[in-house]
Amino acid sequence: MSEKLTRRDFVKLTSLAAALGAGTKQADAAQNPTGWIDGQRVERIATNCEMCFWRCGTIAEVANGKLLRVAGNPDHPLTKGRLCARGNAGAELLYDPDRLKYPQVRTGVRGEGKFQEVSWEQALDLFAQRLTEFKEKYGPESVAFFPHGVASSFFGTLMKAYGTPNSAEPAFAQCRGPREVAYALTFGEGLGSPEPVDLEESKLIILIGSHIGENVFTSQVTAFAEGLSKGAKLIVVDPRFSTAAAKADYWLPIRPGTDTALLLAWINVLVAEGIYDKPYIEKYASGFAELAAHVREFTPEWAESITEIPARTIRDTARAMGDAKPAVALHPGRHVTWYGNDTQRERAMAILTALNGSWGRKGGIFLPTPIKAGKFTLPPFPESKRGRADGAGTRFPLASEEQGVTNGLIEATLSGKPYPIKAWVIYGQNVLESIPQQEKTLKAMEQLEFIAVVDILPMNQVNYADLVLPEASYLERFDTPAIVSSAKQPYIAIRQAAVEPMYDTKPGWWITKQMANRLGLQAYFPWDNPDQYLETVIKPLGIDASVLRVRGAVAFPGRPYIEDRTPEDGPLFPTESGKIELYSPMLKELGFDPLPRYTAPAEIPAGYLRLIYGRSPVHSFARTQNNARLDSLMAENEVWVNTRTAKNMGFTEAQRVVLENQQGATSLPVLIRLTEGIRLDCAYMVHGFGHSSPRLHLAYHKGASDTQLMTHVEVDPIMGGTGMRVNFVRVLKENA
Ligand code: SF4
16 A cells, blocks of 8 residues: 555556556557567457457567467457556466366365366256256256356356256356345336446546546546546545545545445535535435435434544545535445445435436436347247245345345255255355355355356356366467446457467357257357357448457447437436435335445444455455565555554464354465554455365465355345455464
């Protein structure tokens, strides 16, 4: 953390963070798809990055079938040639010696990691045979699917065609689900990805628990830096003095779990002082009178005693919104499953966004512009008579049926209710590191009859699989094109193979089609190869596949603000009332608070600290710790503890410690970092470390896993997400 940096330094730094990875320069594929470097004929192939989900445009430079490097694609409309450190480390994933190289069948006991190599023919025959058996014996619902990422869409089609409704990914229940539900309840649609926050045009940026700069997505961090360089003010609400907090005009080191109280007090001030966007609310919103009556009691003085933020600061920051409206970019956050009341907190954020008149306005939240891509005509998917097992749409009434509830599927596997789940198919998802309560997940895996994992690296879950299918990495395969409407200029971008798949790995589309052939589901895959697939998708867009292949992405005119909208964009606020619903009739009907209310988090037990967690600019989740280049930049995480707190616990310098949570779960040894930059009552660590698969030779047992310490969750009753900031740790000396 650079506490003494000026704003200007920060702007430079964040730009640097975006381009981190020395030697990166933009490669001009559009003008020069081939060329010569050091006497070698180099082909430049436009594709996009999958070191995280942002899909920045890249150019892979290849000579003699070998990837030389990955550079940014200047023709990409969103990311414009920028790559972060992880994006620059794509070659190290491709050439990671620990990669899964051949299909494997388990020979040892679950978790032991003993496998026998088999051919693809044998592997796929076995897979199809087992899926057929489960369907005949228990029904297709007995197979649950755990996908992750765009690459999983082919497999998603296969599983739907097979007949299981049970599919769930952490992107919803462990990440942005509450936000999508809350904004859809309020404005009629969620935010999507990338988040359409107009940071570069904003006059006031508000981050609540988001640490942009440490959490790096190239175009977002660039827009953030640009907004600040153009004079935007910055409010950061965070118990930790993050990189962003260091540059804030107001840093609000809030008592964790009390954000909704702060938001309600901000709303109170905007309403009481009449500094909200009155014409906008009168024209577009319903439920203002109910809201005004609801927040009357939630004064800054009321919130001060809860949040530990002075009432004066709450008023000043609310007035800053009043001054900057409508150009107030209140970032909705991304990983927002914190305390189990997360949909209501995000509802308060959506309401505040509406009061500032920021939805659909320059400097606030801009609007998506739909792109009409081509679709295949498929037979209808079979309807399940037994319904879903994860509670989406029933126990959790507003959970996404598309993305499901991972923890709901795990519970159903353990309990056998509403019906038995006998097999899991895991595609690109890390069920042990992405979903809290690892013990439950492991127990569920132990009792399954069959687990198939499609992955690139031998993550720990692979050791529990019966069948392992090694997938080609993103640099070796074609994927569904990215069709992105939540950018100011919507665009289509291609992912295509830069090199042949290494070892005996295969692309996901090929694996899926092979399985469809074996299961008699060919009709759901009416294309023979990626070229045919791409032609169909781009047909209505009037673009040429060869142009897309060379440039990597093609953009279309955007209509990001309310005044740009045309009838083809559909209703401005597709809620039931056609208005912004400050008061939610739908929540009322479902028996939930129609206006958000503050609920207090559990008190921190004596002797413990609240465990909070976040991101590093050089790692993505638990996916990149085995990457040689990224390991050299950050090999392990540290646990941040306030210097005073640490001293009271007997720690006066950096040393290895062990964390023990309130239920006795312990971490691997991890370095303690003594800092003034965190509240006295919190401990913070970067997520994704402490890998327990010995087959990951670089990442194994480096740092500590925060997931291992999340033995308790609070479940959001509206959408089923797991609040994970409800665990507490005490810090023990190593070997104590
Ligand atoms: S932000 Fe970095 S890791 Fe993510 S897609 Fe872009 S370059 Fe890749």
